[in-house]
Amino acid sequence: GEDVEQSLFLSVREGDSSVINCTYTDSSSTYLYWYKQEPGAGLQLLTYIFSNMDMKQDQRLTVLLNKKDKHLSLRIADTQTGDSAIYFCAESLKGSQGNLIFGKGTKLSVKP
Amino acid sequence: DAGVIQSPRHEVTEMGQEVTLRCKPISGHDYLFWYRQTMMRGLELLIYFNNNVPIDDSGMPEDRFSAKMPNASFSTLKIQPSEPRDSAVYFCASGRMYNSPLHFGNGTRLTVT
Numbered sequence: 001g002e003d004v005e006q007s008l009f010l011s012v013r014e015g016d017s018s019v020i021n022c023t024y025t026d027s028s029s030t031y032l033y034w035y036k037q038e039p040g041a042g043l044q045l046l047t048y049i050f051s052n053m054d055m056k057q058d059q060r061l062t063v064l065l066n067k068k069d070k071h072l073s074l075r076i077a078d079t080q081t082g083d084s085a086i087y088f089c090a091e092s093l094k095g096s097q098g099n100l101i102f103g104k105g106t107k108l109s110v111k112p
Numbered sequence: 113d114a115g116v117i118q119s120p121r122h123e124v125t126e127m128g129q130e131v132t133l134r135c136k137p138i139s140g141h142d143y144l145f146w147y148r149q150t151m152m153r154g155l156e157l158l159i160y161f162n163n164n165v166p167i168d169d170s171g172m173p174e175d176r177f178s179a180k181m182p183n184a185s186f187s188t189l190k191i192q193p194s195e196p197r198d199s200a201v202y203f204c205a206s207g208r209m210y211n212s213p214l215h216f217g218n219g220t221r222l223t224v225t
Contacts, residue, residue, distance in 0.1 A: 042203055042205075042216035045214070104155075
């Protein structure tokens with residue numbers, strides 16, 4: 001079945017780059033997403049990538065997709081304390097009519 | 113655009129009571145999803161609707177859970193009777209079309225004592 005795996009924790013220093021990794025199992029994924037969840041809030045869409053792309057850049061965010069290895073990463077440049085949150089990777093499967101499969105989330109802690 | 117609106121933000125109830133969670137999706141979005149989030153299990157899809165019609169309710173844990181979408185701007189998730197293991201944060205999300213990104217509400221934190 002479908003499964004999305006992420007490491008649970010990542011700690012970085014302010015100003016460094018953060019790289020959050022995700023692996024997925026279903027090769028029929030059409031879109032892959034990164035969501036951010038701050039305490040007490042819902043999930044906020046950060047960025048997404050279509051499965052036929054290798055990379056997408058949006059200001060401080062860079063998404064890399066290795067479809068052969070089913071590996072997705074999110075790089076945050078110049079990480080700030082405001083980036084501290086839980087980051088969820090999600091895949092949208094072909095034929096799933098919009099259902100997303102989420103990973104369990106990576107908690108990013110940014111130390112000053 | 114007000115985003116997805118959920119109410120209440122917090123609900124504390126006693127075991128055995130009926131609980132109703134409410135959601136107003138973003139106008140024009142054809143898909144509506146109910147998720148449950150716990151520390152142990154992460155985000156679980158409970159049910160989703162397309163054009164007010166339930167498409168997949170295989171994630172609904174038991175018959176105690178039911179969801180309705182009487183019109184395009186309103187959905188409810190009901191738990192009756194509630195149990196302590198139902199304690200979680202329940203999120204509603206909506207999407208414009210097939211494979212479009214989902215927009216989440218801020219969730220309802222349910223505590224059943």
